[in-house]
Amino acid sequence: MLADWMGPPPQAPLERAMDRFAAGDDAALGEVYDLAAPAVYSFLKGLCRDPQRAEDLTQETFLRIHRARGLFRPGSPVLPWAYTIARRLFLDDVRARRAERVVAASGGAPGTAGADGSAPAGEAARALETAAAGPSAEELFADQELSRALDEALAQLPEAQASAFRLLKGEGLSVAEVAGIMGTTRGAVKLRAHRAYLTLRGLLRGRFGAGDGSLPAAPAVGQAIGQKGAEAK
Amino acid sequence: MKPVERPPSDLRARVLAAASRAPSTRPGTWSRRVLGVGAFALVWTMAAVALVRGRSDWGELPASSVALTFAVLLAVAGVALGAGLTRGRAMAGPPLERLAIVVAVGLTALLALVLAVDPGGPSTKQLSGAALWWHSVPCAALETGVGLPLVAAVLVPFAGLSLARPGLTGACVGLAAATLAHAVVRFHCGLGGSDHALLGHLLPGVPLMLLGAWFSRARVVERLLERIGRSSEERP
Numbered sequence: 001m002l003a004d005w006m007g008p009p010p011q012a013p014l015e016r017a018m019d020r021f022a023a024g025d026d027a028a029l030g031e032v033y034d035l036a037a038p039a040v041y042s043f044l045k046g047l048c049r050d051p052q053r054a055e056d057l058t059q060e061t062f063l064r065i066h067r068a069r070g071l072f073r074p075g076s077p078v079l080p081w082a083y084t085i086a087r088r089l090f091l092d093d094v095r096a097r098r099a100e101r102v103v104a105a106s107g108g109a110p111g112t113a114g115a116d117g118s119a120p121a122g123e124a125a126r127a128l129e130t131a132a133a134g135p136s137a138e139e140l141f142a143d144q145e146l147s148r149a150l151d152e153a154l155a156q157l158p159e160a161q162a163s164a165f166r167l168l169k170g171e172g173l174s175v176a177e178v179a180g181i182m183g184t185t186r187g188a189v190k191l192r193a194h195r196a197y198l199t200l201r202g203l204l205r206g207r208f209g210a211g212d213g214s215l216p217a218a219p220a221v222g223q224a225i226g227q228k229g230a231e232a233k
Numbered sequence: 234m235k236p237v238e239r240p241p242s243d244l245r246a247r248v249l250a251a252a253s254r255a256p257s258t259r260p261g262t263w264s265r266r267v268l269g270v271g272a273f274a275l276v277w278t279m280a281a282v283a284l285v286r287g288r289s290d291w292g293e294l295p296a297s298s299v300a301l302t303f304a305v306l307l308a309v310a311g312v313a314l315g316a317g318l319t320r321g322r323a324m325a326g327p328p329l330e331r332l333a334i335v336v337a338v339g340l341t342a343l344l345a346l347v348l349a350v351d352p353g354g355p356s357t358k359q360l361s362g363a364a365l366w367w368h369s370v371p372c373a374a375l376e377t378g379v380g381l382p383l384v385a386a387v388l389v390p391f392a393g394l395s396l397a398r399p400g401l402t403g404a405c406v407g408l409a410a411a412t413l414a415h416a417v418v419r420f421h422c423g424l425g426g427s428d429h430a431l432l433g434h435l436l437p438g439v440p441l442m443l444l445g446a447w448f449s450r451a452r453v454v455e456r457l458l459e460r461i462g463r464s465s466e467e468r469p
Contacts, residue, residue: 023260029252033245041240055244062248063255068393070258073320080323085395180323183397185330 014078022072032078033062039171040082046166047090049155057093061086080173084181087163094159146204153203157196160184164192165200258393266390267318273386274413281379281417288423290353298352302419305346309339310412317405318390326396332405336442339408343415347435353425365428372418372433380414380441385457388448392455400446407445411438 014035021028040061045054064085072081154162160182167178168189179186316335319327353359360368387406396402418434448454 026253030245030249033248037245037248038239041244042238045238051241055241058240058244059248059251063251064393064395066252066255066257068258068324070260070262071320071390071393072324073263076320076322076324081325084323084325084397088395088397177323180321180325180328181397183325183329183401 015075018072018078019074022069022074029062029066032065036078036082037062039079040086043083043166043171044086044090046151046154046170047087047159047163048093049151053093057086057089060089064089077177079171080177080181083167083171083173087181091159149204149207150200153200153207154196156203157199161192161196161199164189165196168193263320263390266392270318270386270389274383274410277379277382277386278413278417281414282420285375285417285421287420290423294352298350302346302350302352303416305342305350306412306416306419309342310409310416313339313405313409313412314387317402317409318387320394321397323397324394326391326394326398326402327405329398329401332398332401336401336405336408339412343412343435343438347430348427351425351427351430352419358424359426360424360429361426365426365432368424369429369433372422372424372429373437375421376411376414376418376434376437377441379417380411380437381444383410383413384441384445385448385454386410388445388454389458391449392452392458396449399449399452403445403447403449404442405445406449407442408438410445411441414438414441 014032017028017031017035021032037058041054041058044057044061045051048054048057061082065082154165157165163182164178167173167181168175173181175186175189178189182189313335316327316331321327384407387410388403391402415434415438422429422433424433
C-alpha cells in the first residue's frame with residue numbers, strides 16, 4: 001500500500017531506455033547500446049581475451065536484445081539480461097570452435113591478437129607516454145603488468161569460476177543477480193568466486209612473489225584481489 | 234580488475250545497421266504467446282479427452298479417489314507450468330532453486346499418487362506378467378502422442394530468450410505437459426494396479442521431460458518457428 005502511495009521506484013537511464021525500446025521506440029536502441037555496450041564488451045573481452053571475437057559477440061548480443069524486445073518485461077534490470085545473453089553466446093561460440101578444432105584435427109594458428117601477451121614493450125611505451133598525466137611510469141607499468149597477469153590468470157580458471165568472479169567483482173553485480181545470470185544458486189556463486197579468488201591468489205603470488213624487482217610485490221597482488229575475494233567468502 | 238573498456242566506435246554503427254535489417258518481436262509478445270499456449274493446451278487436452286472417451290468402468294469408481302487423482306494431476310501440471318513458464322527477474326528464465334524444487338516435488342507427488350491411489354472398481358481389470366507389459370504400451374503411446382505437441386507448445390513463449398538454465402526449464406514445462414497427458418490417459422484407461430500405472434502412465438512422462446530439456450537446450454522450437462517462416466508477430 002505504501003509502495004502504491006509512493007509510486008513506482010525511480011528507474012536508471014538504461015532501464016528507461018530499454019522500456020522505450022521494448023514499447024516500440026526504435027530510436028532508443030542507440031541509447032540502450034551507449035549505456036550497456038561498454039559493460040557487455042568489457043565482460044566479453046575478459047572472457048574471450050580476443051577483441052575481434054568480443055566485438056562480434058557484443059554485436060550478436062545487441063541483435064538478440066533487438067529481436068527479443070517484445071519479450072522484455074518492463075522495469076526489469078537490463079544489464080543482467082545482457083550478461084546472460086553474452087555469456088550464453090560465448091559458451092556457444094566456445095563449443096562451436098571446439099567442434100571445429102575436432103573436425104580440423106591438424107589445429108589452427110595458435111594465439112590471437114592480444115592473447116599471447118607478447119607486446120610488453122608496446123604497453124610499457126604507452127605507459128610512459130601517459131605517465132606525465134598522473135602516476136609514475138613504474139606505477140603505471142606495474143598496474144598494467146598486474147592487470148594483464150590477472151587477465152591471464154583468469155583465463156586459466158574454469159569458465160564458471162571466471163564468470164562468477166568477473167560479474168561479482170569486475171562488474172559489481174549482486175550475488176543474486178549473478179546467480180540469475182549463471183542459472184545457479186547464490187551459494188554456488190559464492191563458492192565459485194571464492195575458489196576463483198584462491199586460485200588467482202596462488203597463481204599471482206607464484207608469479208610476482210618470486211622476488212623479481214621489476215614486478216609488483218605479493219602484497220600488491222593480494223591488495224588487488226584480496227578485498228574482493230574476502231567479500232565473496 | 235581492469236576498468237570498463239569502451240568498444241570500438243564503429244561497432245555502434247554496425248549494431249544499429251544490423252538491427253535495422255533484422256526482424257524483432259512486437260510489444261506484448263510474451264503475453265500473447267502465453268495466452269496462445271494456454272488456449273492451445275486447453276483445446277488440445279479437451280479434444281484428446283473427447284477423442285479417447287472415458288474408461289468403461291467410470292460409473293463404479295469411488296468418487297474420492299477419482300477426485301484426488303485428478304486434483305493431484307492438475308495441481309502438478311499447474312504448478313509446473315506456473316513455475317516454468319516465466320521470464321524471471323533478469324529475463325533469464327526461472328531461478329534454479331524454484332525449478333529444482335518443482336521438478337523434484339512434482340515427480341514425487343506423481344509417484345506417490347501412482348503407487349498409493351488406484352481409482353478402480355469391481356470390474357476394473359488387473360494385469361500381471363507379460364500382459365501387463367503389452368497393455369502398458371498403448372497407454373504409453375497415447376501419453377506420448379498427447380504430450381509431445383504440448384511439450385513443443387509450452388516452449389514457444391521462450392523462443393528468442395536466452396535462458397540461464399534451458400535444460401531444467403524445458404524439463405519443468407515438459408513435466409507440466411506430461412502430467413496433462415497423464416490425466417488424459419488416466420481418464421481413458423480402464424486397467425487397474427499400480428504396476429500398470431507406473432509403466433504405462435508415469436514412465437512415459439520421463440522421456441517427455443527429457444525431450445522438453447533437449448528442445449529447450451537445442452532451441453528446437455525456436456529454429457522450427459524460424460524455418461516455418463517469420464510469424465505474424467514479427468515485423469520487418
